[in-house]
Amino acid sequence: MTPVIGGLAINLALGLAFVSIILHFFYLRNGDGRLFLSGQRAALAVSLLSILATLILAQLLITSNFDVDYVAHYTSLETPFIYKITALWAGQSGSLLFWLFTLSVYAVITILQNQRSQHKIMPWVMIVMTTVQLFFLILINYVSNPFIPTEADFVVANGLGLNPLLQNITMAFHPPMLYLGYVGFTIPFSFSIAAMAERDMNALWMRTVRQWLLFVWLMLSIGIILGGWWAYQELGWGGYWAWDPVENASFMPWLTGTALLHSIIIQEKKDMLKVWNMALIIITFTLCIFGTFLTRSGVMSSVHSFTASSLGPIFLGFVFLILVVSFLLLFNRKSFLQSEKRIESFTSRESGFLFNNVVFIVMCFAVFWGTIFPVISEAVRGTKITVGAPFFNQVNIPIGLVLLLLTGVGPLLVWRRTSNQSFIRNFTTPIVMGLVSALVLYIFNIRGYVLISFSLSAFVLTTIGFEFFRGIRSRMTSQKENPIIAFWRLIRKNRSRYGGYIVHIGIVLMFVGFTGHSFDSEKEFGLKKGDSEHLSGYSFTLYNVREEERPNHYAYIADMIVADAFGKSIVKLHPEKRIYFHRNPNPERRQPHSELDIYSTIKQDIYSIFNSIDLENEVAYLKIMINPLVNWVWYGGYLFVLGTLVALWPPRKEKS
Amino acid sequence: MISVVVTFLIIVVMAVFVIQPLFLEPGLEIKDTEKKSVALKQRKKILYRQIKELDMDYQLGNIQDDDYGQTRNELKKEVAEILTILNR
Numbered sequence: 001m002t003p004v005i006g007g008l009a010i011n012l013a014l015g016l017a018f019v020s021i022i023l024h025f026f027y028l029r030n031g032d033g034r035l036f037l038s039g040q041r042a043a044l045a046v047s048l049l050s051i052l053a054t055l056i057l058a059q060l061l062i063t064s065n066f067d068v069d070y071v072a073h074y075t076s077l078e079t080p081f082i083y084k085i086t087a088l089w090a091g092q093s094g095s096l097l098f099w100l101f102t103l104s105v106y107a108v109i110t111i112l113q114n115q116r117s118q119h120k121i122m123p124w125v126m127i128v129m130t131t132v133q134l135f136f137l138i139l140i141n142y143v144s145n146p147f148i149p150t151e152a153d154f155v156v157a158n159g160l161g162l163n164p165l166l167q168n169i170t171m172a173f174h175p176p177m178l179y180l181g182y183v184g185f186t187i188p189f190s191f192s193i194a195a196m197a198e199r200d201m202n203a204l205w206m207r208t209v210r211q212w213l214l215f216v217w218l219m220l221s222i223g224i225i226l227g228g229w230w231a232y233q234e235l236g237w238g239g240y241w242a243w244d245p246v247e248n249a250s251f252m253p254w255l256t257g258t259a260l261l262h263s264i265i266i267q268e269k270k271d272m273l274k275v276w277n278m279a280l281i282i283i284t285f286t287l288c289i290f291g292t293f294l295t296r297s298g299v300m301s302s303v304h305s306f307t308a309s310s311l312g313p314i315f316l317g318f319v320f321l322i323l324v325v326s327f328l329l330l331f332n333r334k335s336f337l338q339s340e341k342r343i344e345s346f347t348s349r350e351s352g353f354l355f356n357n358v359v360f361i362v363m364c365f366a367v368f369w370g371t372i373f374p375v376i377s378e379a380v381r382g383t384k385i386t387v388g389a390p391f392f393n394q395v396n397i398p399i400g401l402v403l404l405l406l407t408g409v410g411p412l413l414v415w416r417r418t419s420n421q422s423f424i425r426n427f428t429t430p431i432v433m434g435l436v437s438a439l440v441l442y443i444f445n446i447r448g449y450v451l452i453s454f455s456l457s458a459f460v461l462t463t464i465g466f467e468f469f470r471g472i473r474s475r476m477t478s479q480k481e482n483p484i485i486a487f488w489r490l491i492r493k494n495r496s497r498y499g500g501y502i503v504h505i506g507i508v509l510m511f512v513g514f515t516g517h518s519f520d521s522e523k524e525f526g527l528k529k530g531d532s533e534h535l536s537g538y539s540f541t542l543y544n545v546r547e548e549e550r551p552n553h554y555a556y557i558a559d560m561i562v563a564d565a566f567g568k569s570i571v572k573l574h575p576e577k578r579i580y581f582h583r584n585p586n587p588e589r590r591q592p593h594s595e596l597d598i599y600s601t602i603k604q605d606i607y608s609i610f611n612s613i614d615l616e617n618e619v620a621y622l623k624i625m626i627n628p629l630v631n632w633v634w635y636g637g638y639l640f641v642l643g644t645l646v647a648l649w650p651p652r653k654e655k656s
Numbered sequence: 657m658i659s660v661v662v663t664f665l666i667i668v669v670m671a672v673f674v675i676q677p678l679f680l681e682p683g684l685e686i687k688d689t690e691k692k693s694v695a696l697k698q699r700k701k702i703l704y705r706q707i708k709e710l711d712m713d714y715q716l717g718n719i720q721d722d723d724y725g726q727t728r729n730e731l732k733k734e735v736a737e738i739l740t741i742l743n744r
Contacts, residue, residue, distance in 0.1 A: 004659045004663070005659065005662055005663065005666070008663050008666065008667075009666070012666065012667065012670060016670065016674065019674065031685070032682070032683060032684065033680075033683075033684030033685050033686040034677050034678050034680050034682070034684050035678075036686050037677035037680070037684070037686070038674055038675065038676075038677040038678050041673055041674045041676075041677060042674045044673075045670050045673055045674055049666075049670070117694055117695075119686050119687065202695040202698075202699070203695050203696075203698040203699035203701075203702055204694065204695045204698050206698075206702070207698055207702075268702065268706075269706060269709075349718070414717075414718050414719055414720060415713065415718060415719045415723060415727075416719070416720065416723045417720070417723075419720060422717060422718075422720075425717065426717075467716075470716050470717075471712075471716065474712070474715045474716060478715070493708075494709070494712065497709070
């Protein structure tokens with residue numbers, strides 16, 4: 001029964017989406033409030049039906065209803081409960097439905113939040129949001145329907161099961177976070193189109209857009225960090241970022257979103273850069289749709305893409321439509337958005353923000369070009385020229401270092417113009433710290449980007465420390481507070497500013513972690529029981545190989561002792577070679593998978609992979625990697641999230 | 657049979673939910689039921705915050721004397737205008 005109702009829900013939602021858009025347009029023409037109310041209810045019904053359809057699919061997955069093709073493809077009886085739920089976004093049609101589900105939840109919140117206000121722009125907001133929902137409903141109804149039954153006259157006793165790579169707990173959080181970010185950009189986009197359409201950009205608009213921007217940017221950031229964590233824990237190549245097209249797809253809107261978060265401060269404070277900000281919102285949202293296209297179209301091969309399909313042209317058409325309509329509207333409303341104020345000096349904080357924006361956009365373009373180049377080369381020359389990590393690293397490392405430099409320079413610049421006196425006072429200590437770090441690193445024979453990255457990190461940390469110091473000192477003097485109270489109140493009373501600085505500290509820690517990659521070392525070898533191998537001053541002794549049969553796989557486990565240069569045992573590692581679907585009578589359906597074991601410290605990770613096993617000769621083939629400073633990336637990530645939460649935390653209600 | 661009943665129920669409930677407002681009195685005007693001053697109050701809040709941040713920037717030496725005075729006066733002037741409207 002339930003698949004039928006799921007199918008009905010998405011059918012009905014499709015029809016109501018049309019109805020809602022038409023009713024809102026009629027309301028805008030003749031101002032009859034009944035049409036507005038009815039249109040809004042239709043929009044609400046679209047969202048509720050989409051949510052219902054998603055819950056039905058989840059229920060079908062949990063109950064292993066193999067009468068539905070999607071369920072039979074992505075789960076089996078052995079699939080653990082949690083992965084039956086995560087199978088919701090494992091396949092194409094399910095993930096499209098999940099996109100729609102997320103947008104529908106956002107749409108319901110938007111409607112409820114604005115029931116008593118912003119009625120002037122709300123019809124346009126609803127038109128834009130429902131149009132995006134309509135696009136996904138068309139795809140789900142006509143191109144990739146998750147409720148399609150399995151072939152008639154064919155009873156499926158058991159499903160094919162979930163891809164082993166997706167059977168990792170991070171996968172329960174990484175895609176939903178990414179979706180919350182990607183999809184969430186629809187809200188600022190809708191409000192911006194609405195504000196332009198109605199020529200109404202008041203303080204409520206600014207509050208709505210800023211709060212949503214920060215929230216969805218945080219979700220996207222967490223999604224990206226979790227994706228890196230998953231790749232590091234699961235893919236077994238020892239890294240967390242490979243400039244894979246799907247990774248880039250999430251990184252591009254993050255870059256433009258980050259630029260926007262900075263430039264919108266200028267709009268709020270100085271009433272400048274409004275055209276630029278609108279353009280950034282449009283580009284960021286378009287990149288979110290483009291990212292979904294990259295992930296779901298199968299046009300790029302990716303370690304993160306688990307589907308291939310013919311969705312490409314439809315998505316590209318939608319991307320084109322968004323760009324044309326939005327930029328035409330922006331062009332038409334240029335005079336409304338233009339500001340009378342101008343940036344007065346190159347050495348002003350406004351310039352710093354603008355320069356930071358330009359660098360973010362340049363980086364985004366570099367990533368975009370590298371990502372789509374294989375497709376363009378294939379279309380133009382008939383051969384797919386793959387652009388690998390070396391290209392991205394070569395282009396983006398210097399750009400990233402410029403961004404790191406600006407992270408430090410920005411807070412030291414003064415609004416409107418920085419006088420020579422301020423310049424000397426603000427920059428002397430951080431520059432000295434940066435130079436001293438560079439000198440020490442040079443003495444220890446460190447050169448190139450590594451030297452620049454670590455020195456810039458020292459420079460930026462000093463500038464942020466300096467900012468905290470000046471703030472605390474100011475409170476201690478003016479409010480007569482002790483340093484701890486002054487520190488606490490400084491952050492509490494200036495959440496967005498100091499939350500931002502905490503995010504910047506997180507970024508610096510991440511750069512330190514990225515730079516640690518330059519010192520990676522690795523070795524592959526075969527070991528018999530009792531044999532040892534050495535790498536970077538550590539010895540690895542295989543003392544046992546065990547076998548275990550588990551509910552959804554069969555595992556070979558290599559038990560190793562890791563000892564330091566003095567022979568002292570540090571840790572035992574147990575990487576596994578797993579065979580998923582091992583009970584499947586068809587050997588081709590059985591999937592081998594390496595489950596890693598990692599010994600993680602602040603200094604480095606010892607990363608062990610069980611590549612294969614020679615049962616006849618009793619040899620285990622292993623790979624060991626020593627990855628310095630990887631943990632700094634995750635620590636930076638925690639601070640990054642903490643800082644954003646500080647900035648997002650609502651201030652206490654002001655006393656009247 | 658159950659699926660037919662549930663399908664029918666969903667369609668009816670949704671149809672009534674969406675169509676019902678069309679049977680209200682014609683010419684219904686949609687107004688922000690929250691006071692119109694809400695946007696002004698929000699703007700006032702932003703301005704107060706900006707003044708606070710400006711003062712802090714001044715204390716930290718992030719803004720020059722003339723710019724500080726001019727910007728603070730502009731912000732205060734806008735606050736005064738908003739307060740005048742709100743007090744009417």
